[in-house]
Structure formats: structure tokens, C-alpha cells
Amino acid sequence: MIRVHSLSKNFNNIPAVDQVSFEVQRGEVLGFLGPNGAGKSTTMKMLTCFIPPSSGSAEICGFSILDDALQVRAQIGYLPESAPSYDEMLVGEFLRFVGEIRGFSGRELNRRVSIVLEMTALREVENQMIETLSKGFRQRTSLAQALIHDPPVLILDEPTDGLDPNQKHEVRSLIKNMSEDRTILISTHILEEVDAVCTRAMIISAGKVVGYGTPDELRSRSLYRNSVTVSVNADNHVPLMNDFNELDFVYSVEHLPEQQQGLVSMRLYPKNKESITRQLEQYLCTKKIPLEQFVVNKGRLDEVFRELTVTG
Ligand SMILES: Nc1ncnc2c1ncn2[C@@H]1O[C@H](COP(=O)(O)OP(=O)(O)OP(=O)(O)O)[C@@H](O)[C@H]1O
Ligand SMILES: [Mg+2]
Numbered sequence: 313m314i315r316v317h318s319l320s321k322n323f324n325n326i327p328a329v330d331q332v333s334f335e336v337q338r339g340e341v342l343g344f345l346g347p348n349g350a351g352k353s354t355t356m357k358m359l360t361c362f363i364p365p366s367s368g369s370a371e372i373c374g375f376s377i378l379d380d381a382l383q384v385r386a387q388i389g390y391l392p393e394s395a396p397s398y399d400e401m402l403v404g405e406f407l408r409f410v411g412e413i414r415g416f417s418g419r420e421l422n423r424r425v426s427i428v429l430e431m432t433a434l435r436e437v438e439n440q441m442i443e444t445l446s447k448g449f450r451q452r453t454s455l456a457q458a459l460i461h462d463p464p465v466l467i468l469d470e471p472t473d474g475l476d477p478n479q480k481h482e483v484r485s486l487i488k489n490m491s492e493d494r495t496i497l498i499s500t501h502i503l504e505e506v507d508a509v510c511t512r513a514m515i516i517s518a519g520k521v522v523g524y525g526t527p528d529e530l531r532s533r534s535l536y537r538n539s540v541t542v543s544v545n546a547d548n549h550v551p552l553m554n555d556f557n558e559l560d561f562v563y564s565v566e567h568l569p570e571q572q573q574g575l576v577s578m579r580l581y582p583k584n585k586e587s588i589t590r591q592l593e594q595y596l597c598t599k600k601i602p603l604e605q606f607v608v609n610k611g612r613l614d615e616v617f618r619e620l621t622v623t624g
Pocket of ligand 2: 352353354
């Protein structure tokens, strides 16, 4: 549904997007991650035919962004960064206007406006002027205009930016529900969003793709992958730390700062990042060591993100 081949964009001879390639299938939600200025919005602007690429190409539902811009735009619902819109229009009026541009009229137009007002929970502000809306309502108005023609492809640039926690939750559910028969590309700075809605994620840094995979695949690159945090009563911990260091499936043991009085926590890093839960449980059982806590860490996306994007 989305095919991108070596897409690049230079501004004043400086590359903002540098030979980016990826594909997104129907039913997939691809999360686009990267630090500020990485090139996420620029890539999205090229895919939605807002700006032309310097080189490379892309197809949306088989239509080329270079040769079939009108067809490409018809397939896409686009929520641009910072939700720009027409301030002096009423919310309902704006959505009708966008619907008319998309070619709808009469009852069909009314039906579509009504559906998106419900989907984005905007009914209560239908007759309010856009410039008087709060940030979250503006964001949802912009999302509503992206959905009005029920497009097969959605390109959403930070769709939950500025929303309160409840609305973030609502919009994520909406994205998830819509994803079944659509193809969605969303950019975000919220790493928990990747787990909540994305089937895959791509990390870009300085215009280049530096990481790609399912959230779990990306997480498996974390230093913390399959590490186990064990908390015991403070009296037990010194000999235990030595014992842990001797275990052949343990690579290293880290003593963690005290979080609860009288309790000592240690993090055990496995050899080759493999799961050591079984072996460790067995060992602790044999040794009859009373445990206070036992937590298995699947790896941290924030750490992987930093590792891949902090340079120098
Ligand atoms: N019209 C433009 N003229 C010159 N430089 C631009 C233009 N648009 C973007 N850039 C530059 O291209 C780079 C990528 O910007 P882009 O907006 O794509 O980043 P982003 O990943 O979306 O960042 P953010 O997370 O802050 O939204 C930045 O260095 C930016 O300054
Ligand atoms: Mg951006």
C-alpha cells in the first residue's frame, strides 16, 4: 500500500531525508520515530505530495507520488504537523468544506460529516469557531478532516500531540480500530504509543533509517533485554550477590539503588540476552532464598531509541 524507494530531500544542499526506503502493508500501523529534526515530517510531506523529493520515489496504492499526485492525494487522509486549519470557520463548516473538496455533496456529505464528528468526539463544538478551540479540539478537528473521505491510507503526523491522557487513549483506540482494513503511518515522540498501536516501528536519525522492526524486535536490542531484577531482604544480599556472579547463565550483576528500606535489589544480566527466568527460579528455589520481588525486563524502547539516535 505504501512503497518508498530511496527517498531523499535536501534543503539548501543539506540532506533532511537521506535515501529512506520502507513498505507498509494493509492492516499495518507503522510508527515513525526519531529525534526533532530527524526528517519524519519531511518524509510525510513527500508521501502526501506537499513537497517533491530531491531524488527517489514512492507509490501509494500503486500510484506514483511523482506522476499521479492527484490519485495519491485521493487515497490518503493526512493530518499535518501542528494541525493547521482555517481559523475563521466553524468546525462543522470546515468539515463540510473539506468534504466538498473531496467530491461529496447532499446527503452523502451530511452523512460523512456526521460520522467524523462522532468518531473524533467533536459534536459539542460543531458550531464553534476553530480559532476559539483548545489545542486538543483543534487537533481532533484536523484529524476529522483527514478521515472524511474514508481513505485507505492514513498519514498522521503526531496525531496525539497536545491531547490530554483521556483523549490520547481515545485517539489511539480510534487508530487501532481503523487499522484493520487500512494502512497507517504515524509519527510520534511517545514511545508507549508504539506498543499501544504500532505493528512495526521505524527509527530515523539525521534523515537515515537506523532501526526497523516490530516493537519487540526493537526492544530485543536493549541492554536490559531479559534482565531480571531480584529484590531480597537486606540481610541476605551480600553472599547472594557473590553467588549470582558465579552462575554460568549470568553475565553480570548490578546492585540497584535502595528504593524501599530494608530491601536490596539486584539486576541480573543474562548471557546473550537469553531468557534466564526458569534457571534463576530453579536456583532460588533450591537455595530457599525468600524473595520480595522478581521482575523480568523485556527491554526498554527508550534506551534503544537513545542508543540508535544519540550521536557523538
Ligand atoms: N522548508 C524547509 N526549509 C529548510 N529546511 C527545512 C525545511 N523543512 C524542514 N527542514 C529541515 O529538515 C530537517 C528535518 O525536519 P522535519 O520537520 O522533517 O523533522 P521531524 O523529524 O519532523 O522533527 P520533529 O520531531 O521536530 O517534528 C530539519 O533540519 C529541518 O530544519
Ligand atoms: Mg515533525
